[in-house]
Amino acid sequence: xxxxxxxxxxxxxxFSAAYMNGLGMADRQSARIATTVPSSTRENxxxxxxxxxxxxxxxxxxxxxxxxxxxxxxxxxxxELTIGVDRDDIKDDxxxxxxxxxxxMGESVSAKPDIMVFDALKNGFTTDCYDGQSFFDTDxxxxxxxxxxxxxxNTDGGAGTPWFLLSxxxxxxxxxxxxxxxxxxxxxxxxxxxxxxxxxxxxxGIDGRWNxxxxxxxxxxxxxxxxxxxHFETAFAAIEGMKxxxxxxxxxxxxxxxxxxSLRSKGLELLNAERNAAGATNVWKDTAELLVxxxxx
Numbered sequence: 001x002x003x004x005x006x007x008x009x010x011x012x013x014x015f016s017a018a019y020m021n022g023l024g025m026a027d028r029q030s031a032r033i034a035t036t037v038p039s040s041t042r043e044n045x046x047x048x049x050x051x052x053x054x055x056x057x058x059x060x061x062x063x064x065x066x067x068x069x070x071x072x073x074x075x076x077x078x079x080e081l082t083i084g085v086d087r088d089d090i091k092d093d094x095x096x097x098x099x100x101x102x103x104x105m106g107e108s109v110s111a112k113p114d115i116m117v118f119d120a121l122k123n124g125f126t127t128d129c130y131d132g133q134s135f136f137d138t139d140x141x142x143x144x145x146x147x148x149x150x151x152x153x154n155t156d157g158g159a160g161t162p163w164f165l166l167s168x169x170x171x172x173x174x175x176x177x178x179x180x181x182x183x184x185x186x187x188x189x190x191x192x193x194x195x196x197x198x199x200x201x202x203x204x205g206i207d208g209r210w211n212x213x214x215x216x217x218x219x220x221x222x223x224x225x226x227x228x229x230x231h232f233e234t235a236f237a238a239i240e241g242m243k244x245x246x247x248x249x250x251x252x253x254x255x256x257x258x259x260x261x262s263l264r265s266k267g268l269e270l271l272n273a274e275r276n277a278a279g280a281t282n283v284w285k286d287t288a289e290l291l292v293x294x295x296x297x
Contacts, residue, residue: 001093008189008202011085011095015102015204016185022106029293030117032256033166034175035215043075044178049130049216072130074213076180079112081105082205087196102204109183109206116212117175118295121164121258124222125155129214136222145247152242154217156234158224162296163267164258165235165288167219174220176213183208218242218250227259227266229276232284257288260296267292 001007037044049072083101088094120127124135133140139151166174188195188203195203219242221235239254259267267290276282 001090003087003090003191007090008191011090011202012187012189012204014095015085015098015187018099018102019106019109019185019206022103022108023110024106025103026107026110026114028110028114029291029295030114030175030177032291033121033168033173033258034113034117034177034212035171035173037176037178039076039178039180039210041180043073045073046130046176046213047072072213074176074178074211076178076209077211078207078209079183080205080207081108082203084195084199084201084203087200087202090202105206109208113177113210113212115295117177118293120175120212120214121220121222122162122296124214124220125162125224127214129217131217133217135214135217135220137217140217142243143245147246152218154220154238154242155222156225156231158226160224160226161260161262162222162224163227163260163263164223165221165232165239165254166256166258167239167252167254168256169253170219172215174215174217176215178211178213180209181207218244219252221254227263227270229270229282229284232257232270236284236287255288256291258291258293258296261292261294262297264290264292 083098083105085095085098089098120135126134129135131140136155138153138155138157140154142150142152144150168174183206186205186207190196193203195201219239221239223231223235225231236254239252242250242252244250257267257271270282270284271288271290272285273282274285
């Protein structure tokens with residue numbers, strides 16, 4: 001193959017098409033538990049996560065609520081993935097072996113947000129959220145009905161395989177996926193580029209900027225206890241009973257059970273079986289949807 005602009009343009013289009021094909025293959029599970037927040041700066045601040053006041057009967061003057069400020073921000077991180085194509089492979093028209101690589105590139109790019117979102121969920125037992133506590137913790141600070149300091153848990157500890165019960169129907173889901181720049185296909189394929197002159201490599205890559213963080217911990221329960229009816233009931237009741245400052249009910253209903261593949265059978269038994277191990281009616285049947293996530297393995 002002669003290396004000229006026409007052939008290089010055709011090669012770029014072909015590699016880009018293979019990348020786009022791979023991009024559409026991945027099953028994006030992260031959208032179930034993460035809200036995508038557009039970003040236009042280096043980082044976004046989420047101080048408003050502290051408190052959302054509710055409406056009250058208007059008696060007398062208005063009561064002006066100020067949002068509880070927390071020093072919580074998510075800084076965008078740059079990512080890239082680059083493939084080098086040897087100049088001799090272009091000259092020898094040996095490009096078929098590269099097509100699967102660019103398809104795999106698309107799959108990898110599409111999977112990266114999922115990996116990051118579920119890593120955030122898995123690491124929530126040790127990573128801080130907006131209130132300075134670990135996302136899954138036993139002592140999140142909340143004001144009680146009298147305005148006194150109190151604490152609320154969204155985990156029951158344990159030492160086994162983690163599983164998660166989430167409330168995902170609100171506009172802001174438990175995890176935040178912050179997107180500054182969508183991944184784009186770029187190329188350094190001018191024969192006069194330094195990479196071609198020095199290493200005889202035509203370079204094709206993807207770059208973008210994004211990151212993940214935490215939303216409201218009240219919408220999530222993380223457990224390392226056995227996944228059974230008793231512990232599921234504890235998690236379900238805890239989310240339903242979540243309250244904001246001053247005892248304000250949040251009206252949350254858990255709807256999604258997230259597990260790694262090793263807990264698939266336990267999850268199916270808990271949510272799909274007509275009867276439990278003792279032969280009694282399984283009261284938890286169809287109370288939540290099961291999401292089995294390979295990235296939690």
